[in-house]
Amino acid sequence: MSLMRKPIPVKEAVQLVMDHAQIGGSEKIPLDQAYGRVLKEPIIAKHDVPPFDRSPYDGFAIRAEDSKGASGENRIHFQVIDEIGAGHLAKRGIEKGEAVRIMTGAPIPENADAVVMLEQTIEQENAFSLRKAFDAGENIAVQGEDAKEGEVLIEAGALIHPGTIALLATFGYAEVEVAKKPVVGILATGTELLQVHEELTPGKIRNSNGPMIAAQLSRMGIEYKSYGMLGDNLDACMEMVEKALAETDVLITTGGVSVGDYDYLPVIYEKLGAKVLFNKVAMRPGSVTTVATLGSHLLFGLSGNPSACFTGFELFTRPALLKMMGGKKPYLPRMKATLGEDFPKPNPFLRFVRAVWEMTEEGPVATPAGFNKSAAVSSIARGNCIIVLPNGTRGYTKGMEVDVLLLGVEEGVAQWEL
Numbered sequence: 001m002s003l004m005r006k007p008i009p010v011k012e013a014v015q016l017v018m019d020h021a022q023i024g025g026s027e028k029i030p031l032d033q034a035y036g037r038v039l040k041e042p043i044i045a046k047h048d049v050p051p052f053d054r055s056p057y058d059g060f061a062i063r064a065e066d067s068k069g070a071s072g073e074n075r076i077h078f079q080v081i082d083e084i085g086a087g088h089l090a091k092r093g094i095e096k097g098e099a100v101r102i103m104t105g106a107p108i109p110e111n112a113d114a115v116v117m118l119e120q121t122i123e124q125e126n127a128f129s130l131r132k133a134f135d136a137g138e139n140i141a142v143q144g145e146d147a148k149e150g151e152v153l154i155e156a157g158a159l160i161h162p163g164t165i166a167l168l169a170t171f172g173y174a175e176v177e178v179a180k181k182p183v184v185g186i187l188a189t190g191t192e193l194l195q196v197h198e199e200l201t202p203g204k205i206r207n208s209n210g211p212m213i214a215a216q217l218s219r220m221g222i223e224y225k226s227y228g229m230l231g232d233n234l235d236a237c238m239e240m241v242e243k244a245l246a247e248t249d250v251l252i253t254t255g256g257v258s259v260g261d262y263d264y265l266p267v268i269y270e271k272l273g274a275k276v277l278f279n280k281v282a283m284r285p286g287s288v289t290t291v292a293t294l295g296s297h298l299l300f301g302l303s304g305n306p307s308a309c310f311t312g313f314e315l316f317t318r319p320a321l322l323k324m325m326g327g328k329k330p331y332l333p334r335m336k337a338t339l340g341e342d343f344p345k346p347n348p349f350l351r352f353v354r355a356v357w358e359m360t361e362e363g364p365v366a367t368p369a370g371f372n373k374s375a376a377v378s379s380i381a382r383g384n385c386i387i388v389l390p391n392g393t394r395g396y397t398k399g400m401e402v403d404v405l406l407l408g409v410e411e412g413v414a415q416w417e418l
């Protein structure tokens, strides 16, 4: 196997992965499990919202024409014939000079066409007076003003967020048709790895990538199967990868993808007969990120270096999984920000810098989150975004405009310009 690898541009690598991310079928699930899933059917208004004219205030429903001529000097009096809270109907419609005491959300009684707020009245027993004339329709929440029956409100392919859940509930969707989620496995490789609860011993470090990837998946609402961690042993790793592939659609490994003596993933891909889409990307960190396919399976060989592993996931694994889940906006949202401090190191490759962005009076400012090498773990912990620095021969200085990818945002964008 040649040690020389040809780096491909990030954009091309993302496209290759996305071209191979196959969309699964759909399934019906209960509404209370639908958050974070992707709609397979559009939401079409099954009825008007609101379904009836209703009061937007606590007050009195009147006939506007009865309030004509009202003023401070000429208060007009109404007879209160009924009293309704939300959920109740008036016993009968109102006639001239009559009113119904009505609470927010209650249906407007027949013949009424305006609502007077309680604060606009002086009350007497079973009566009140007001000092201003009302227009027909004043303070009425009109049937269908929010949504009209038959209207397409949300397209298929949209992410289900809490607002979407509210709309689905409004129309009585106890179940909803969503795209299936891929089954994802995680396997950490490295003889140096200890479990989180283990004490450090010479030459060893704790497995931080496994738990990190698990949380990156959790943030996307994807459950995972953990295949634990294995030492750099070709046979053991091969066996575990085969087992994992039999049980998952997507397998994410970390470590062992570079050119080292104990980097066995390249050999494993070869032995499996997997098609390697790329094994070198013109980016830092994460240049060794390798993605392969085997049948409909996707194999993500993320780097062992924590920042590279993190970045490889956000750039390649995340959008591919979102596409597999039916998402139309699989990419991290992007914005412009001012660079908060110098980044003097020139980039032979496109560089992704873990950073913190915050809003200032001058607009968003993004500042690198400290030690930013591929092996860094502290800056991934501090960062809430990734600054994208195009490759070039010069470094970047404070105050320059840069592009930033936002992390942890519920819904992304449909396209990426990297």
Ligand SMILES: Nc1nc2c(c(=O)[nH]1)N[C@H]1C(S)=C(S)[C@@H](COP(=O)(O)OP(=O)(O)OC[C@H]3O[C@@H](n4cnc5c(N)ncnc54)[C@H](O)[C@@H]3O)O[C@H]1N2
Pocket: 188, 189, 190, 192, 193, 205, 206, 207, 208, 209, 210, 254, 255, 256, 257, 258, 259, 260, 263, 285, 286, 287, 288, 302, 303, 304, 305, 306, 308, 374, 375
């Ligand atoms: N001769 C070359 N050496 C290296 C190259 C290269 O092109 N030529 N690439 C370097 C780059 S860039 C990276 S990134 C790393 C990638 O290494 P691997 O993906 O093969 O990962 P490992 O060798 O297994 O480990 C690298 C590093 O990460 C630590 N690690 C591994 N797994 C974990 C984990 N689960 N949690 C925390 N840390 C982990 C491991 O101890 C190593 O320090 O290769 C460079 N070398």
Ligand code: MOO
Pocket: 283, 284, 285, 286, 287, 288, 289, 303, 305, 307, 308, 374, 375
């Ligand atoms: O793949 Mo390495 O992360 O470029 O640094």
Ligand SMILES: [Mg+2]
Pocket: 255, 256, 257, 258, 259, 260, 262, 263, 304
């Ligand atoms: Mg290695």
